[in-house]
Amino acid sequence: MKIKLLLIFCFSLLLSACGDERQDRIDSNIQSAEYLLNNLGENLDNNNIRNAMLLKEYARLLSEDKPEFKPLLDELSRDATREGPTYLGLQQRLKTLREQPQVVGDIEAQLYETETLIEASDPTLYNDALSDPINVIADMSEGKLARVNAISQQQSLQANGAEDNGAGSQLVGNPGYGQWQTNNSGMSFWHWYGMYSMFSAITNPVRYDRWSSRRDYSYYNDVGRNRYTSPQQTKSQNDLATKTKKQFGNNRGFKSPYAKSKTGASAMSSSSRQAQKSTPFAGRSSYSKAKAKSKASSSFRNSKTTSSRGTRRGK
Secondary structure (H helix, E strand, O other), rough: EEEHHHHHHHHHHHHHHHHHHHHHHHHHHHHHHHHHHHHHHHHHHHHOHHHHHHHHHHHHHHHOOOHHHHHHHHHHHHHOOOOOOHHHHHHHHHHHHHHOHHHHHHOHHHHHHHHHHHHOHHHHHHHOOOOHHHHHHHHOOOOOOOOOEEOOHHHHHHOOOOOOOOOHHHHHHOOOOOOEEEOOOOOOEEEHHHHHHHHHHHOOOOOOOHHHHHHHOOOHHHHHHOOOOOHHHHHHHHHHHHHHHHHHHHHHHHOOOOOOOOOHHHHEEEEEHHHOOOOOOOOOHHHHHHHHHHHHHHHOOOOOHHHHHHHHHHH
């Protein structure tokens, strides 16, 4: 009995040590994410991020040309500051990790989220993410302002067999600007937040099932979603896709809007190219992946050793 209790105690210590190691990584990553996010904010404050400067300038220029859109353009330009939905979203996720980590998930999910926040706070990656609101303004200018990091609207629609959802289409699906709402008939439509609701006056309603199969390229939906979406928002997106698939049935062939990446990027940083190659929402931290790789390598070596012994015995 004593031996059994001793074994249980040792096993508990082992589990505790493993948990502590990951918790230490989480605590260290939170500090790193906090530093990097503040550094990103300082870069925005000091106009050190190129696309942030361009976003402000595009908003100013189009406001002069189309003053009726000034409230909307002013709101879009906030994304070039600490007050924009993208930066505020990162801040909120960091706060959640600090104050309510259980909301994120288990310890592995928390570790994965800290690593994702560190990547999302990279000024280069953030610079690329701002291409969406910039290109929204470019499309609103009817060609007077050039798109950045993306092919022309006409080329993109043609390449992707996409439906033209009008101005603001790059922001559809991005939880920083709106959300999917279901009406009485069970159909989900895109609902804009606050001042972004002005897009409703210049575009057609966007229905989720049609958008899923006919959406065009955007940086968020095709490259940045894994970095700029909270775990809760990810779950909401996945739940809606599952619900819609059941609603339409397999015969209708509904697929998640993220099942296939769209064509449209003309230039991206190496950070974004790497992000695009990563498995979306893998949910596994680098720590977990390294452990799995080490275990697989160990199993392979053991298997190889066992096989060679067997061969010698057979001789």
